[in-house]
Amino acid sequence: MRKKTSMKDIAAQLGVSTALVSYVLNDKYPDRINAHTAQKIRDLAAELQYQPNQIAKSLKNAKTFTIGLIIADISNLFYSSIARVIEDEAKLHQYNVIFGSADENLTKFEELLKVFVSRQVDGIILASPEGSESCFQFLTERNIPFVVIDRFYPNHKDVNAVFIDxxxxxxxxxxxxxxxxxxxxxxxxxxxxxxxxxxxxxxxxxxxxxxxxxxxxxxxxxxxxxxxxxxxxxxxxxxxxxxxxxxxxxxxxxxxxxxxxxxxxxxxxxxxxxxxxxxxxxxxxxxxxxxxxxxxxxLRQIGHEVVELLMSLMNGNKLNKHIMLDTTLVEGNSSKMFC
Amino acid sequence: MRKKTSMKDIAAQLGVSTALVSYVLNDKYPDRINAHTAQKIRDLAAELQYQPNQIAKSLKNAKTFTIGLIIADISNLFYSSIARVIEDEAKLHQYNVIFGSADENLTKFEELLKVFVSRQVDGIILASPEGSESCFQFLTERNIPFVVIDRFYPNHKDVNAVFIDxxxxxxxxxxxxxxxxxxxxxxxxxxxxxxxxxxxxxxxxxxxxxxxxxxxxxxxxxxxxxxxxxxxxxxxxxxxxxxxxxxxxxxxxxxxxxxxxxxxxxxxxxxxxxxxxxxxxxxxxxxxxxxxxxxxxxLRQIGHEVVELLMSLMNGNKLNKHIMLDTTLVEGNSSKMFC
DNA sequence: GATATTTGTTTAAACGATTAAACAAACCTA
DNA sequence: TAGGTTTGTTTAATCGTTTAAACAAATATC
Missing domain, CATH: 3.40.50.2300 (Response regulator)
Structure with a gap:
């Protein structure tokens, strides 16, 4: 029932400031800090199983390392497969995914968008339902990078998107x-x-x-x-x-x-x-x-491209990409007349 | 490209303190606050499309309204269906879900667990892989409520779980x-x-x-x-x-x-x-x-029960429940000898 | 008319981290 | 030995909220 360890706890136990703890655990001024002190801090952090509070970090750094994913329905195989690939690709960049199903329903979709904005996601990947085009402006105004997958809106050529031909x-x-x-x-x-x-x-x-x-x-x-x-x-x-x-x-x-x-x-x-x-x-x-x-x-390529594109946008690059990928025809016997 | 509105902005524009803004927007002392001032604050908040920063709230309140979900694989229909139900049920309680696929792999599973702890999730729902029993102690020590679904560990009868017979x-x-x-x-x-x-x-x-x-x-x-x-x-x-x-x-x-x-x-x-x-x-x-x-x-019942149970644990109740649900046999012709 | 109460609002600390700037001591250097 | 540099550490502000406590002005009470 031990309370979670914070930098304060480590600092207090060693009689140093939290700043020093932060510098050590983030390897900030490695050639400035006394090696012995640094080791003590690292040891105690390990002993107390210190886990940084990502929420506090996010607040300070204005970066949550979170991607919001809105799809039609997570229990539909196509979308859950996409979700899976996006999860994996995001993890490669230390990002996590929060998700929501919009059911092709505009109200649900807008609700989800608000929640994601509230939670300060760094970027959003979405398969937006019919009539949702106004969200593009909403997100752009707020400077929140986003990429549309699966779908394409010909009236919104400024929107970044990954889709198939x-x-x-x-x-x-x-x-x-x-x-x-x-x-x-x-x-x-x-x-x-x-x-x-x-x-x-x-x-x-x-x-x-x-x-x-x-x-x-x-x-x-x-x-x-x-x-x-x-x-x-x-x-x-x-x-x-x-x-x-x-x-x-x-x-x-x-x-x-x-x-x-x-x-x-x-x-x-x-x-x-x-x-x-x-x-x-x-x-x-x-x-x-x-x-x-x-x-x-x-699928894998779609997931890869969309996450890479989003990462680039989140790094501040101004892009306007429409990535169109090719499908493959997998031939079975159902289309062979003479079989 | 407008910056996100904060309480500070609203307070500054109206020449009041952020405390007052907070009280008004959270309906904290409705009979104390001047109705006219309150209205002005609400109006400006609406006009500036103020969205509370959930990260700051989480830090202050030590509550993230987030549930972590670890399943074997989101692209497996059984788990994605469960994920969908859990998402819906969580939403009823204003909770969001962050998820990860562990692939029945212990290392991935432990990684995910650490990430979730870092992100201060309020509770965790997990279908843990073989050999993951040590996580139960890890979570208990940290006082993080969790419920196991789908699976049951007979050596860990103290663990809350929802599963079928x-x-x-x-x-x-x-x-x-x-x-x-x-x-x-x-x-x-x-x-x-x-x-x-x-x-x-x-x-x-x-x-x-x-x-x-x-x-x-x-x-x-x-x-x-x-x-x-x-x-x-x-x-x-x-x-x-x-x-x-x-x-x-x-x-x-x-x-x-x-x-x-x-x-x-x-x-x-x-x-x-x-x-x-x-x-x-x-x-x-x-x-x-x-x-x-x-x-x-x-499925729906499993999702419902697991979220309700977790909610109860997150509300501080000490429980030790094993909720065992019945399956239904859906009869088709594949099991009818004389058909 | 002095005191108590109510009404409306502000002050300031806190959550857990980050980080620029300040500081003190030790060590050059001329 | 005064001044400069290096080394090692601390101070304090900040992110956007919340909230107990303080405060001032208006109103009620005797």
């Missing part, structure tokens, strides 16, 4: 399907105005036009808050009643899982009855009776 | 399989000395004895750090070469996914060729061609 990923996905012989791909996506999702749709449309000669391809938009059974109904309708559609492209892993579940449940054979390509990885793919072709995001 | 869950899983007609269940589990996993094994053994008259049931232990192909080989060997085994019980969701993937890949029909029951939920189950029977942990 969503358009190209989609475009190439359709190119791939077409090369494999699929002539009419349908898109199943989230109903959302978020630019990165729009780009996935755009890439799909342009790909369909270019590679499948399809000016007006089928698009199914699933609203965010819809019930699982309703999703099932809509996807089933698309797949059962439309013989002209020979393949499907799911634009998020959540939707892909819903979709694959429907395929499994209604014994729609992949790729025989319908070809499949998905965005993002998922554990679930391992279990599907056909190996799944999917678009893989470079 | 692993033994019963396993025991009932075998009872269920036996009721459905399965006569010889094999266990596939992680090679680990962690007590909660041992209990899953014990429950299985006792269940096999009781319900299947099997004194020495088959157990396959998978080492933690093994390659995926090697896992596949071992599971395949078990399932293909042992005709006497009619069902399998996977004790973690990670292992279950590996196992189900093997079943899917080698067209081993479930439940026709082999019955299946799994521990923990997974998105992946949705996609399997048979609906999966699994043991569901009450």
């Amino acid at each position: 969503n358009y190209k990923a989609s475009f190439e996905a359709i190119e791939h399907l077409s090369q494999q012989g699929f002539k009419n791909t349908a898109l199943v996506t989230l109903a959302s105005k978020l630019h990165h999702l729009q780009l996935r749709t755009k890439g799909f449309e342009d790909g369909a036009k270019q590679f499948q000669n399809n000016i007006c391809p089928t698009i199914l938009e699933i609203p965010e808050d819809i019930l699982s059974e309703e999703v099932e109904k809509r996807i089933l309708q698309l797949l059962k009643n439309r013989n002209d559609i020979d393949s499907v492209y799911f634009t998020t892993n959540k939707i892909a899982i819903e979709g694959l579940a429907v395929l499994a449940k209604y014994k729609i054979a992949v790729p025989h009855d319908v070809g499949v390509i998905c965005f993002d990885e998922a554990d679930a793919y391992k279990i599907f009776n056909t190996s799944i072709t999917y678009i893989k995001q470079p | 692993n033994y019963k869950a396993s025991f009932e899983a075998i009872e269920h399989l036996s009721q459905q007609g399965f006569k010889n269940t094999a266990l596939v589990t992680l090679a680990s000395k962690l007590h909660h996993l041992q209990l899953r094994t014990k429950g299985f053994e006792d269940g096999a004895k009781q319900f299947q008259n099997n004194i020495c049931p088959t157990i396959l232990e998978i080492p933690e750090d093994i390659l995926s192909e090697e896992v596949e080989k071992r599971i395949l060997q078990l399932l293909k070469n042992r005709n006497d085994i009619d069902s399998v019980y996977f004790t973690t969701n990670k292992i279950a996914i590996e196992g189900l993937a093997v079943l899917a890949k080698y067209k081993i029909a479930v439940p026709h060729d082999v019955g299946v029951i799994c521990f923990d939920e997974a998105d992946a189950y949705k996609i399997f061609n048979t609906s999966i029977t699994y043991i569901k942990q009450p």
Whole structure:
């Protein structure tokens, strides 16, 4: 039940000032301080298991070594994987991460932002929800460095961001399907105005036009808050009643899982009855009776780039970077017509 | 680029003392302070978008409103779901969460613990790895409230913990399989000395004895750090070469996914060729061609109980609670012999 | 009208660290 | 031996809050 040791305690026990203790433990004037005294201080600090009070340090230095991370939902595999990488990368720079889930909800998001500002985080990484653009000004005014991940706001080109080439990923996905012989791909996506999702749709449309000669391809938009059974109904309708559609492209892993579940449940054979390509990885793919072709995001690289960029901003560099990374197409059998 | 507003700024602009500002903004002596002055202070605070410096508050009050969370790996669905619930529950009490992944690695774990102590977290929630028992004394000495989740250390009955009835869950899983007609269940589990996993094994053994008259049931232990192909080989060997085994019980969701993937890949029909029951939920189950029977942990309740318990400890209550919660068996077709 | 009470506000120390500046003693140096 | 330099350490202010205690002016009490 011992009280936590402070510099004061060490100083008092040795009859020196706290300044000296601070200098020694921070190796401040190594050639000035008496070696013997220094050793005594270090020994006592070790004996009392002194741990500096990071809060006091933060107050004095106006630096908390904390990064705030706001994501849609920590229990979504994509975001938790990103969170994991960011945690590791931050640790390399002695930074810690505090996090919050915003659930694509503007109010929650703004609440979190306020809390992070209150806690004097040195920087923020965020995947901000629809309509959150005003936060950019809020943070800029307060001089708080931040980087947007996953998303991109074309009206805010001044905002630093790390994201993937969503358009190209989609475009190439359709190119791939077409090369494999699929002539009419349908898109199943989230109903959302978020630019990165729009780009996935755009890439799909342009790909369909270019590679499948399809000016007006089928698009199914699933609203965010819809019930699982309703999703099932809509996807089933698309797949059962439309013989002209020979393949499907799911634009998020959540939707892909819903979709694959429907395929499994209604014994729609992949790729025989319908070809499949998905965005993002998922554990679930391992279990599907056909190996799944999917678009893989470079998670580790995203995490690395975003932390490096943020560190640079926190070091006072004025930057305006848009780091766009490439995805990889991991080929399974779900997109092979003749297999 | 405006500097952050402090109480000092507000006080200076209105020609009052910071004490008064503090009293007003914290509603400290509402019937003492001149209503007009109070309003002026509140107005200016709003106008300048004053956000209290939580760091300074923490230093003064010796309270950070921060909970440290150490889990094995934030990118594992079970832990990220728990993290999510804990985040939400903590928020209800105005607490924030800082987190770290320990990867079942003792050194990383101890590092994290030190960082959290440094940062003066008010309490810690941890799923501590094998061999980490000495941390309990470390935390107790420093008077830092903590609660263990998921795991239980029988040699440390003084430690507060929230966990599920692993033994019963396993025991009932075998009872269920036996009721459905399965006569010889094999266990596939992680090679680990962690007590909660041992209990899953014990429950299985006792269940096999009781319900299947099997004194020495088959157990396959998978080492933690093994390659995926090697896992596949071992599971395949078990399932293909042992005709006497009619069902399998996977004790973690990670292992279950590996196992189900093997079943899917080698067209081993479930439940026709082999019955299946799994521990923990997974998105992946949705996609399997048979609906999966699994043991569901009450995640929300675990998160709720652990935060409530920690809050109580942080309020100075001396408690010694072991909160054991029940799991639910979610019945799918994978464990129905005649389906 | 002297004293007590209430009302409204300020003063100053504290939390645990950091750090510029001051200081004292010991040691050159010419 | 006076003045300068070096060595080793302390003093005191500071970061942004909180809060007990002090204080002054206005009001109530007898």
